[in-house]
Amino acid sequence: MSPHDVTAIVVTFDSAHALPECLGALAADGAPALVVDNASTDDTVAIAQGQGARVVRNDRNLGYGRANNIGVRAAGTAFVLVVNPDCVVDRGAVVALVDAARRYPDAAFFAPQIVEPSGRVFYQPRSLLATSLTNPGGKLVVPEGEACAPFFSGACFLIRRDVFLELGGFDENIFLFYEDDDLCRRVADSGSALIYVPQAVVRHGRGRSSGERPGRIFTSRWHQAWSRAYVSRKYGLPNPAPGMAAVNGLKAVAASLTFRRSLIERYAGSAAGAWAAMRGRKAF
Template sequence: MTQLTISIVSHNSKADLELLMPSLIKSLNNINHEILHVDNSSSDGTWDFMQQNYPGVLSYQNSRCFGYGTNHNHNLRRANGKYIVFMNSDMIIMPDTFEKLFVFMEENEDVGLCSANVLNTDGTMQYLYKRYPTILDLSLRRFAPGFITRMFRKRLDQYEMRDDAYHSVVDVPFISGCFMFCRTDLIRQVSGFDERFFLYFEDVDLCRKVQNHARTVSFPEAVVVHRWERMAHKKARWFYIFVLSAFKYFNKWGYQFY
């Protein structure tokens, strides 16, 4: 049986994949695995790069752009692994990351979804473990000027679970979709990602569905690097998608203001 399915979605991310793939292959040396890749209508040569350099990867090319969850659901339907990892293309994987996560999940059958600590390229922490979002927390993070966020620093630190989630295994309400290590059967049981979310909030929505059946936890012993870019702050289109997804999320799960 295939132990692990890696699900990667990319859009004009050839440069990211050039860095990701060598680290990914190296980290999978001791695990029976498959790699599934969706090229989300790229125009930068991503498809040719993957076909020429990684013919063993099962790649699929979209003729137009689909949402993040929709593309991962495509890979979920064809996955053979006991576990599936949903991940971004802008990652770098440490050599022992998957082996550590696999052993942890084998030893903790009550856990349905977990993640590694995620670092910036300079080694600093990305605080991606979070409690459930509230309208106040999202507003502070997205709209508030610096002096306001400093006034609410303690609250935002609590939202980002800076007290304990990055040092020990704890239950985490909201795990980032940039890197999720999951039980495949359970993700299928909850019907995967909700495809009404094009981008943003599909990850916390999935976590909440999983939590009806199993735990979602941090696993700080494993580490990955995320070469991220905060799109929602840079382009009006991504900001609009963020707000629209937030609206869909609160309509689905209820409005929590603070």
């Protein structure tokens, strides 16, 4: 088994600033890339094509999950490596993930060690949808070696393509946020294991997938609140939307007194997303 059994799926949206390093690292590690572009307005597509990646161009922004599903369906390899464009794989990371897949045939999902710009290892301490190891206090304890866990970050992971497709891929009702928690939950519910592979190191730019633009914080927070309400309803959890709408609405009013646009967008977006979920609006 080798990196040639893998296609890296990179979903982009105005990601020209981050893409060269991402694609360059994948090429250096022997993993061919398939870029699914969500109607970027910058040089993302030209950069992807210039670096030899296959490119699928969507005529509008379909969201993270739907775009990844398009990429996985187009890939012909046994494994797919879902990679955010602000992630850079270290040399040997793809081989390490594929090797883990060979050694753990009952597992379907393989998570690398994700390192943030500060040098901190990002290891998700808890998940809203976890049924085991729920870690209510959210204490972060990074495993010293390979370990099985019920949930991992969706920033970068390797998954068996047949399992991904059998499970229906990412939930296409979600535009952004919680699609990785939802996928991990369904992988675990199917009886397949999820494995942490720390010798596969990936460096994550965290938040650099898309360029800055006015309203981005509002939109991001809208989807985060909407998606949390959606997955809570999907799995029979208490509805967080009324509380989120009330608390963030009050915070947005208070933030308006500071005249700080980013702060206003943060709370107003969360309140609006929760309110939209309460009214039954869809994310698209």
